[in-house]
Amino acid sequence: MSIDANRKMTLRRIRSFVRREGRLTKGQQRALNELFPTYGITLQQGALDFDALFGRQASRILEIGFGNGASLAQMASNHPENDYLGIEVHRPGVGNLLLQIEKLELTNIRISSDDAVEVLEQQIPDALLDAVYLFFPDPWHKKKHHKRRIVQPAFAQLIHRKLKPGGIFHMATDWENYAEHMLEVMTAADGFQNTAPEGKYIARPEYRPLTKFEQRGHRLGHGVWDLIFKKIT
Numbered sequence: 729m730s731i732d733a734n735r736k737m738t739l740r741r742i743r744s745f746v747r748r749e750g751r752l753t754k755g756q757q758r759a760l761n762e763l764f765p766t767y768g769i770t771l772q773q774g775a776l777d778f779d780a781l782f783g784r785q786a787s788r789i790l791e792i793g794f795g796n797g798a799s800l801a802q803m804a805s806n807h808p809e810n811d812y813l814g815i816e817v818h819r820p821g822v823g824n825l826l827l828q829i830e831k832l833e834l835t836n837i838r839i840s841s842d843d844a845v846e847v848l849e850q851q852i853p854d855a856l857l858d859a860v861y862l863f864f865p866d867p868w869h870k871k872k873h874h875k876r877r878i879v880q881p882a883f884a885q886l887i888h889r890k891l892k893p894g895g896i897f898h899m900a901t902d903w904e905n906y907a908e909h910m911l912e913v914m915t916a917a918d919g920f921q922n923t924a925p926e927g928k929y930i931a932r933p934e935y936r937p938l939t940k941f942e943q944r945g946h947r948l949g950h951g952v953w954d955l956i957f958k959k960i961t
């Protein structure tokens with residue numbers, strides 16, 4: 729292998745997703761064409777000025793991997809006093825959230841469709857965020873794929889850098905082995921404190937909407953684990 733090819737290999741980061749384009753509905757395609765220029769941000773914009781982006785100062789909350797955006801739209805609608813940045817690489821989900829922004833006339837959401845790790849590294853100023861939400865990230869069930877899980881020691885430190893002192897990192901998963909992995913990584917991470925009274929998991933806080941998928945899981949007796957870690961130093 730040439731030195732260049734070798735270098736490329738070592739620089740290629742393991743990603744937490746596989747980009748599947750999926751089929752866009754007509755509505756999602758229209759929303760991407762017409763609304764993304766207003767509500768969307770791209771990596772080309774470089775470091776973001778949140779005051780300019782939202783036209784005000786407010787609590788700043790980041791949701792990573794918002795899926796179809798139902799929870800994010802609901803949270804933004806319930807909490808007009810907060811500003812939300814949502815990141816999702818799956819474009820039909822981005823189109824779907826844009827449609828909800830239009831329908832609910834939300835002014836407090838901006839969207840990125842790039843890799844959250846790159847957006848955090850390149851676009852979000854340090855010590856800016858009041859909270860980071862990571863709800864039901866891809867669990868990568870098979871052991872050989874665990875390295876693709878987004879929650880890893882380096883990711884914990886990246887989140888730490890972007891949070892304000894006292895800011896929180898809220899994770900939720902329905903996969904027990906991933907919950908244990910999150911607990912292990914976050915407990916070992918410097919500068920965080922687990923907010924759970926027993927030092928493990930907490931009950932779902934009221935601001936995290938109960939998704940349809942989760943309701944179905946409840947009926948089938950499946951578990952869900954919420955973890956909230958606070959930046960203390």
Ligand SMILES: C[S@@+](CC[C@H](N)C(=O)[O-])C[C@H]1O[C@@H](n2cnc3c(N)ncnc32)[C@H](O)[C@@H]1O
Pocket residue numbers: 744745792793794795796815816817818821842843844845863864865866867878939
């Ligand atoms: C299992 S889904 C959960 C979606 C949603 N949070 C929910 O609760 O229904 C995980 C989502 O995270 C997105 N995702 C994974 N890694 C990502 C990354 N590095 N940046 C942005 N989105 C990512 C995937 O595209 C997928 O839509």
